Amino acid sequence: MSSHGRWRFNLLIIFLTFLPLNLDSQELVEVFGSSQDHLLIQSGVYENRRILAESPRPRKDPPVEASPPSPDLATLSPPELNRTPSSPPSGQTAETPETPPAIIPQPPSPPPSGPKNKSSKVYVIIGIVVGVFIFSGALIISFLIFSRKIPIKPWTSSGQLQDALITADVPRLQLSELRAACEDFSNVIGSFSDGTIYKGTLPTGAEIAVVSITVGSRAAWSTAMETQLLQKMHKLSKVDHKNFLNVIGYCHEEEPFHRMLVFEYAPNGSLSDHLHSQHMEHLDWPTRLRIFMGIAYCLEHMHNLSPPILHTNLDSSSVYLTEDNAAKLSDFSVINSIFPSKEGSSSKNLLESSLLDTETNVFNFGAVVFEIISGKFPDPDSLFIEPKHAKDLVDPTLKTFQEDVVERLLEVVRQCMNPYSANRPTMREVVVKLREITGIEADAAMPRLSPRWWTELEIIST
Numbered sequence: 001m002s003s004h005g006r007w008r009f010n011l012l013i014i015f016l017t018f019l020p021l022n023l024d025s026q027e028l029v030e031v032f033g034s035s036q037d038h039l040l041i042q043s044g045v046y047e048n049r050r051i052l053a054e055s056p057r058p059r060k061d062p063p064v065e066a067s068p069p070s071p072d073l074a075t076l077s078p079p080e081l082n083r084t085p086s087s088p089p090s091g092q093t094a095e096t097p098e099t100p101p102a103i104i105p106q107p108p109s110p111p112p113s114g115p116k117n118k119s120s121k122v123y124v125i126i127g128i129v130v131g132v133f134i135f136s137g138a139l140i141i142s143f144l145i146f147s148r149k150i151p152i153k154p155w156t157s158s159g160q161l162q163d164a165l166i167t168a169d170v171p172r173l174q175l176s177e178l179r180a181a182c183e184d185f186s187n188v189i190g191s192f193s194d195g196t197i198y199k200g201t202l203p204t205g206a207e208i209a210v211v212s213i214t215v216g217s218r219a220a221w222s223t224a225m226e227t228q229l230l231q232k233m234h235k236l237s238k239v240d241h242k243n244f245l246n247v248i249g250y251c252h253e254e255e256p257f258h259r260m261l262v263f264e265y266a267p268n269g270s271l272s273d274h275l276h277s278q279h280m281e282h283l284d285w286p287t288r289l290r291i292f293m294g295i296a297y298c299l300e301h302m303h304n305l306s307p308p309i310l311h312t313n314l315d316s317s318s319v320y321l322t323e324d325n326a327a328k329l330s331d332f333s334v335i336n337s338i339f340p341s342k343e344g345s346s347s348k349n350l351l352e353s354s355l356l357d358t359e360t361n362v363f364n365f366g367a368v369v370f371e372i373i374s375g376k377f378p379d380p381d382s383l384f385i386e387p388k389h390a391k392d393l394v395d396p397t398l399k400t401f402q403e404d405v406v407e408r409l410l411e412v413v414r415q416c417m418n419p420y421s422a423n424r425p426t427m428r429e430v431v432v433k434l435r436e437i438t439g440i441e442a443d444a445a446m447p448r449l450s451p452r453w454w455t456e457l458e459i460i461s462t
Helices: 003-018 025-032 039-056 078-082 115-147 158-167 175-181 224-239 271-276 285-303 332-338 343-353 358-374 380-385 403-416 425-436 453-462
Strands: 188-194 197-203 208-214 249-251 258-264 318-319 325-328
Touching: 025 197, 175 197, 175 249, 175 258, 208 249, 208 358, 224 249, 224 258, 271 318, 271 358, 285 318, 285 325, 285 425, 318 343, 358 403, 358 425
Parallel strands: none
Antiparallel strands: 188 197, 197 208, 208 258, 249 258, 318 325
């Protein structure tokens, strides 16, 4: 067989090895004829298939270099190997057919570990870390929402969603909690035309002031009143100053009907009582300076908010004192304007609120400073028409004071109470002048032991 014929012979065996056909001898004869070559083809095909079937499956380990097949390995079956070849015709040299090498498929090499695998691992780690942070943040937000007792109820009207947004920054308290804190609402410490003020004590000992609106029934409480109360509560909660009696909670009950606001409590009573009652503690001169400086800093803060917040009824009765006699400016009378149909102070306050501006607050502040200095209600005649000497205007209960300081303070009072509102200074200008006179900074005018932080903590945690 020629060299060209041998290659065709070998290729045919390889082709039939992987061809999914089982050709018997008769079929090979029909395909290739009755020559002796078909026996060699059949034996070669069967031997290659046997080697492929018995070879082990490739593993994922790195491939080992396979040694080249031995040249004496034959692809013929044993019977054919033992067969004695027939003698060639005379004059011809016997040609031994070359045995094709066994076809052994190489196992697939493992994917190379390169930069792509490293980058994919980095992405997986980053994804896990981000997922942990998102999950932790969701847990913290859920805890804060549920711990502040924000009411979540089905909306019965389109206004309830707005109400919830307004009250979201003020904790809600149950009526039973306030009833227990205020000793069944028997501890009355003040009243006004449309409400009552109770003193309460929380289980931890923190003291609170509860302002209850006087309403006979739900029918007497309109939607406009509800909206106005929530807006005022939201506005007061935005003041957030240490010299202000801040809103720290509210109560909203339908059966029985109640509307209440919870404030910080100042235990030393009102400034008006200290100035005009003989049974109250005497306020010395340095204490009085610190009190009106605290009021001035608080008003300046309120006027500089965006939008500005105005005090609706500034006088000595709206200023309360802490344990160390620092000023706490309150605005309980804001509730009066919710009842425009009532006579008396409510209609008056409603009219004043509609005309209220920063200049009015400055005028009222000047009147409070004059009352603190003199121990008397303001007298325009003694300030403008027939001005008196400082020593003649000072509260006679004061044993010591600086006369030159009083003169300078009275000059600021006259500027604040100028009949022409456009000529009055702003609270920022007033603070600058008073600080130059008294030397009292904002921190010194604030309460040294403010109970607000642990009062709020108790309310939020209950």
